[in-house]
Amino acid sequence: MKPDQQYPDKPLSVYFFGTCLIDLIYPQAGLAGMQLIQREGVKVIFPQDQTCCGQPAWNSGYREQARSVALAQLDCFPQDIPIVVPSASCAGMMRYQYPELFKDTPQLSRVKGFSNRVFELTEFLVHVLKVKLKDLGPPTRVALHASCSAQREMAVSEEHSNLLQQLDNVEILEQERKRECCGFGGTFAVKHAEISNAMVEDKAKSIADTGAEKLVSGDCGCLMNISGNLQHTGQGPEGQHIATFLWERTNATES
């Protein structure tokens, strides 16, 4: 949580922005995120017209294209209710980068109104819904990878661990150079593959070295990257989005 961040009271309903990566590769994480919110008695709305937050173009310098995509998202979330995002990276884009993207444009005030309603999933669970989780799973040991956006831009890595610590049977194992980037960086992984590869190999190794049974992260970009390497080498734990992990361990009917 950033020192100046303010949180609203528990609302009756929220929007859910699934992110394009979750949509295609990790839909269970999006589903779990929505279920965690619904369980607290809050209605979830998933606008079917949502697509991508626009970050790939923004970080590649294609601002005009990023703006068109961002505006299309704005149209999907018209009501004045929170927008919950199961990714610190996309949430950071929508909360902090949108105002930059629309700086000096007539849409800026509308964009700011939108950006202020954006919350990352774990901060929303902790600070707005104030969830109390009851662990139903067997004892396990996990490694947590908080993305760079989770640590810095959104400052929600504490919230990630807070939620995991609520689970009595889960032990968090510390990895070496925990705060270092996994080397994904969106198009960076393709444009500068050799550097990215060197980074992910180190990150995956430090995670495998913990002996954890699972790798948990709040961002699917990192998961895709790190798990991809862990699967490639055949060593180390399986990766899971934090929402999936939390839901599986606390949902009576599933576990």
Place this chain on the structure above:
Amino acid sequence: MQQKVEFEQRVHKALSDSQLRQNFRSTMDGLMAKRSQAFPDKERLEKLRLQGAQIRANALLKLPELLEQLEERCTANGIRVHWAETVEQANQAVLKIMQDHNATNLIKGKSMVSEEMELNHFLEQHGIEVLESDLGEFIVQLAGEPPSHIVAPAIHKSRQDIARLFQEKFPDIPYSEDVETLTRSARDILRRKFYEASIGLSGVNFAVAETGTICLVENEGNGRMCTTIPDVHIAVTGIEKVVEKLSDIPPLMELLPRSATGQHITTYFNMITSPRKEGEKDGPREVHLVLLDNGRSSIYEDPELMESLRCIRCGACMNHCPVYARIGGHAYGTTIPGPIGSVIEPQKLGLDRFGVLPTASTLCGACGEACPVRIPLPKLLNRLRFEQVRDDPPDNTMGKGSQRSIRESLVWNLWSWANTHPALYRLGCLFLTRLRGLVPKQLGVWTRVRKAPAIAPKTLHELAREMGIEDE
């Protein structure tokens, strides 16, 4: 394209050198740990960073006036000021001073601006012998290499590398891998030289406009010797190094050594306000200050990019950069490496030549978080990515728009089109999920060290509909 190929070759070379990688990794780990210990109170650190940023921003805001004031005060104190718009002019200014004194050798303290000027090379071409007296600079000079880090120039070399280098260059000295012994040998060689050189050159950490004072931060004492033993002292600096008042220095000095090496204070802190005065027993008889622009005033014109001129060259951004830690300083191919180098150098040398550097970052934010004067490095890297591909460059300075390719813009136009037409997007996703078996297992560079990501059988859009989750 050429710049990318060359960069990739340098990167490849660095990544394949396990010794080099280990040298950087262990030093960067050490420097990060030391910095963190030097700032035990995070709240105090944030206050200080804010103060540091304000001091530097204020100085930049008043830059033209402060530079005039600096010149005036320096001149009144007896320091001769030389303005240089280009590297060529700065080199000529130094050469002229050397020639005026019939000097044939120069002893140098550490100065990144002199690296930017390629001063050593220039003077050597004019028959002048140049000797670096900072230990790290001395080592890279012996090896005929540029520095790989702005604070620790020879950081890419291991103890053994240095021992071998000394053996090759000074066969008379017995071979040793002991750091103490190596340092002592270098010191003995340099000591003699200090008394032979008639001119000493140094960099500048801060130039105080209010008093006309040149501040020099160092650990080895060579800076003090360069600026006091020879009869003439030449200080070279970029025009952005000016600060308004003497009282601006303490907060900056609280930040600089801690951010750079984790030291609370450096061994030496020199303040030079005039040449030797009547009746004084030591100090140079002449002091010159060369103020170099070399592209800084054009950076200054952009209110956002100008923030990069706040830099106090502590090196913390490179120490914390996971890319720098792996590829090292030489891979960047510029005088200043690391995140700040990737911001400043393409602005000076052109995005057409170094536009690849701002793209070589994951934008993880570690640099911006460490920077003692809060330069928003990721934001500026993003800005330069934009500048190099924009199709409406307001002017053609800096190589704006030079990296725009038809293919890449087409890809982004298509991407934007798909993501602004929800029905199309859903259809596309539907195809991908239903044809997931056809997605190749090999995805170019991605799958070299990773398994290809598996596309889900159903998208979240579909699952949400099936679960009866409302659409609006």
